[in-house]
Amino acid sequence: MTEKLLQVDNLKISFSTGDSLTEVVSDVSFEIGHGKTLGIVGESGSGKSVSARSIMQLLENNAVVDQNSRIRFNGEEILEKSDREMRKIRGKDIGMIFQDPMSSLNPTMKIGKQISETIQIHEKASKKEAAVRAKEIMKLVGIPDVEDRFNQYPFEFSGGMRQRIIIAIALACSPKLLIADEPTTALDVTIQAQILELLKDIQKKTGTSILLITHDFGVVANMCEEIVVMNKGRVVEKGTTKEIFSSPKEDYTKRLLAAIPDLHAEKTQESKEKLADIYSGTREKLLEVNQLAKHFPLGRGTTLKAVDDVSFDIYRGETLGLVGESGSGKSTTGRTLLRLHDATSGETVFEGSDINTYKKRQMKEMRKKVQFVFQDPYSSLNPRQKVKDIIGEPLDIHKLFANKKERKKRVEELLELVGLEASFSERFPHEFSGGQRQRIGIARALAVEPEFIVLDEPLSALDASVQATIVDLLEELQRKLNLTYLFIAHDLATVKKLSDRVAVMYKGSIVELTDSEELFRNPLHSYTKKLLSAIPVPDPHYEVTEEVLSPEEDLAVSIEGQSFTEVRPNHWVMQ
Amino acid sequence: MLKFLTKRLIQTIPVLIGVTILTFSMVLLIPGDPAQIMAGESASPEQLEIVRERLGLNDPIPVQYFDYLSGVVRGDLGNSIRSGRAVSTEVFGRLAPTVELAFYSTLLSVFIGIIAGVVSAVRRYSLSDTLIMFAALFGLSMPNFWLGLMLIQWFVIGTGWFQASGWGTPQQMILPVLTLGTAGSAIIARMTRSSMLEVIDQDYIQTARAKGVSEKMVIYRHALKNAMVPVVTVVGLQFGSLLGGAVLTETVFAINGLGRLIINAIRARDFPIVQGGVLVFAFLFVFVNIIVDVLYRFLNKRIDLN
Numbered sequence: 001m002t003e004k005l006l007q008v009d010n011l012k013i014s015f016s017t018g019d020s021l022t023e024v025v026s027d028v029s030f031e032i033g034h035g036k037t038l039g040i041v042g043e044s045g046s047g048k049s050v051s052a053r054s055i056m057q058l059l060e061n062n063a064v065v066d067q068n069s070r071i072r073f074n075g076e077e078i079l080e081k082s083d084r085e086m087r088k089i090r091g092k093d094i095g096m097i098f099q100d101p102m103s104s105l106n107p108t109m110k111i112g113k114q115i116s117e118t119i120q121i122h123e124k125a126s127k128k129e130a131a132v133r134a135k136e137i138m139k140l141v142g143i144p145d146v147e148d149r150f151n152q153y154p155f156e157f158s159g160g161m162r163q164r165i166i167i168a169i170a171l172a173c174s175p176k177l178l179i180a181d182e183p184t185t186a187l188d189v190t191i192q193a194q195i196l197e198l199l200k201d202i203q204k205k206t207g208t209s210i211l212l213i214t215h216d217f218g219v220v221a222n223m224c225e226e227i228v229v230m231n232k233g234r235v236v237e238k239g240t241t242k243e244i245f246s247s248p249k250e251d252y253t254k255r256l257l258a259a260i261p262d263l264h265a266e267k268t269q270e271s272k273e274k275l276a277d278i279y280s281g282t283r284e285k286l287l288e289v290n291q292l293a294k295h296f297p298l299g300r301g302t303t304l305k306a307v308d309d310v311s312f313d314i315y316r317g318e319t320l321g322l323v324g325e326s327g328s329g330k331s332t333t334g335r336t337l338l339r340l341h342d343a344t345s346g347e348t349v350f351e352g353s354d355i356n357t358y359k360k361r362q363m364k365e366m367r368k369k370v371q372f373v374f375q376d377p378y379s380s381l382n383p384r385q386k387v388k389d390i391i392g393e394p395l396d397i398h399k400l401f402a403n404k405k406e407r408k409k410r411v412e413e414l415l416e417l418v419g420l421e422a423s424f425s426e427r428f429p430h431e432f433s434g435g436q437r438q439r440i441g442i443a444r445a446l447a448v449e450p451e452f453i454v455l456d457e458p459l460s461a462l463d464a465s466v467q468a469t470i471v472d473l474l475e476e477l478q479r480k481l482n483l484t485y486l487f488i489a490h491d492l493a494t495v496k497k498l499s500d501r502v503a504v505m506y507k508g509s510i511v512e513l514t515d516s517e518e519l520f521r522n523p524l525h526s527y528t529k530k531l532l533s534a535i536p537v538p539d540p541h542y543e544v545t546e547e548v549l550s551p552e553e554d555l556a557v558s559i560e561g562q563s564f565t566e567v568r569p570n571h572w573v574m575q
Numbered sequence: 576m577l578k579f580l581t582k583r584l585i586q587t588i589p590v591l592i593g594v595t596i597l598t599f600s601m602v603l604l605i606p607g608d609p610a611q612i613m614a615g616e617s618a619s620p621e622q623l624e625i626v627r628e629r630l631g632l633n634d635p636i637p638v639q640y641f642d643y644l645s646g647v648v649r650g651d652l653g654n655s656i657r658s659g660r661a662v663s664t665e666v667f668g669r670l671a672p673t674v675e676l677a678f679y680s681t682l683l684s685v686f687i688g689i690i691a692g693v694v695s696a697v698r699r700y701s702l703s704d705t706l707i708m709f710a711a712l713f714g715l716s717m718p719n720f721w722l723g724l725m726l727i728q729w730f731v732i733g734t735g736w737f738q739a740s741g742w743g744t745p746q747q748m749i750l751p752v753l754t755l756g757t758a759g760s761a762i763i764a765r766m767t768r769s770s771m772l773e774v775i776d777q778d779y780i781q782t783a784r785a786k787g788v789s790e791k792m793v794i795y796r797h798a799l800k801n802a803m804v805p806v807v808t809v810v811g812l813q814f815g816s817l818l819g820g821a822v823l824t825e826t827v828f829a830i831n832g833l834g835r836l837i838i839n840a841i842r843a844r845d846f847p848i849v850q851g852g853v854l855v856f857a858f859l860f861v862f863v864n865i866i867v868d869v870l871y872r873f874l875n876k877r878i879d880l881n
Binding site: 166 | 777778779781782783784785786787788789790796797800801874875
């Protein structure tokens, strides 16, 4: 038997904090063959990234690797190498791709130099030779107009293009192993499909092995031959991709697989009844949005039409999903709807009058009925406020209690309502996990007993299993309190689960609007079709269709001069 | 770049006009009658009237201001009461030592501050970090006139290595530059340290390490330029406060610069000189900040977009 390219045995890593050692990775073993792809799947805190970084010896200073751990790479023991020796391996034999393309490139260095730097370091190439090589690699990763792009700075590149550059840097010296740490998590779904395909293509051309780290089973399904599932620093299960998907042995793996929302699941009876009410006109209209527009001035006379003449209705008790990729205008729509931005034109009719004409007092009344839950549970809670004051503040503003005792009682009720303990009210936000914080954010929104809540990507910062619990909570609250939601998201699968009807946004316009089952079964607009086919399917037997993989530029779908028409009963499409 | 500079220069016009309004108002705000102050306590009403007429103090205030402004534009800042010579001649004659002092002090504080800040950040929580930060705190909290006196005590009276007055030879220049540059070094060191620590935690530093770049080059090539962006702003502001600090330092070291000229003019109630001196200080400050903006733009390419 020939030796594997990478063999990790009994990897044990601890972090020292003060005097104590906390073990974050315990007895982790895995291996990757030449030209193969291994996926490590796990949620945040599973130790997957730390394990990957230890292969590069790029751990934080307070990390301690156990003496009995072994990492054999290309026939050599990595852990015995000095920093000087490691530097010859980093970037040459092992390339690394990071998660966030927006922050992983040096903002003050030209793109070309960032790629050729690696070549200059490792191959003793002259500046000129390195530049020639760098340009070749830029072509390989699909960058158009290489000669011009070479001298540009990162801010002139889109997210997807930056990730291609990061891949180019990792590939610069034809490494034997590529470590990709959540390479597509920060990207839109259509871009994600392209980047994954690019990685596969590169592997075919160069024969490099890939270690793919991700939280998303959809991503590993058609990328990897083998999968390692990690949880809390330990390997839960290992096997071929087909084995893991078809017959997972461990409960944890089963739970993770079950937490993947099913795109083909039928909607509940309850949702169907709601839709019947809406379509027959018996359900009350809560909000009517007419040709709402929000333009931002960009200076020099140009404007960004973030939201351009959008019209839709929201009915009491329903969830309307608003889906789109970054820059589609979905968040701006949500904010303009509540007058967090002032609309450029159009109206939002709430209880018979346009909220854009409200005076200060009416606005305050309106804020009591309409609430907002934000995307990032870390930055949307004031770190210096106790939970009781975060949730209590809306109560103070609208004077919703008679005395201190009542306020305390109300805060505790709200905490219990969102599934937290009443005793949490004395704590600060940093003491909670992301999921718990998002629950606090929801409790804050519920404090004023609103009728309508705009949920702006409330799940995207959370792990899949946590997402599932928050979705359940939102559904339960809707039933209990007869709430109406506008659910803004980029993730089609969760939108499907939570929404009764779905609107697809693209470049500031709604291109398709219908009930969620119909949308997924029978997408009519070409953009919706692209979006749906780009979702990574958690099924190893699934083949990606060709149309998803067209380069970024070709993805642009023209909606110029089109109008919104009802193509089938209750199925509206821009055409 | 040229377009940016032109735009930036046009933007300074309202600022400069604002400055002239303030220096002009100084005379109005002095308690009592400016003519009385200028002519002296014993002046007769007739003499006062002559002084008033000569200074245009009988005109309405807007007319007085426009007279003053047109003088400033033509480079005519009036005449010194004491010497009778043109204020512009007096002020520009004294400008060189002050600008040199501020410039060398800035150079010193940039040099010491950045090196100390980088060392401190790279060896966070080490002994050298603690010592540097302690020294910075000390340098920052020490009044510079006191530091100047101590330096004179040690190195002029004590060892006799340097001279305690005048400007021009290294022996005369080192102590004042050290005195004035210490606080700046401390501020820049602290700023560099915190900015550097922030940059070191950025993802692109990981990217650089993953390329196999040596730690020295990670700091020098990838971190430093990014960390300098906020530091440059501080250096610009620092230069302004150095001009102010020069007033004290020049007095301690008996340097015939603009600061000392102003101090003496205040003592002698020679208001045209004070007015002219302050105006030149303000113009210098504005000018230095334009240079800082250009540097800033050079460091941070993203500003190019706007």
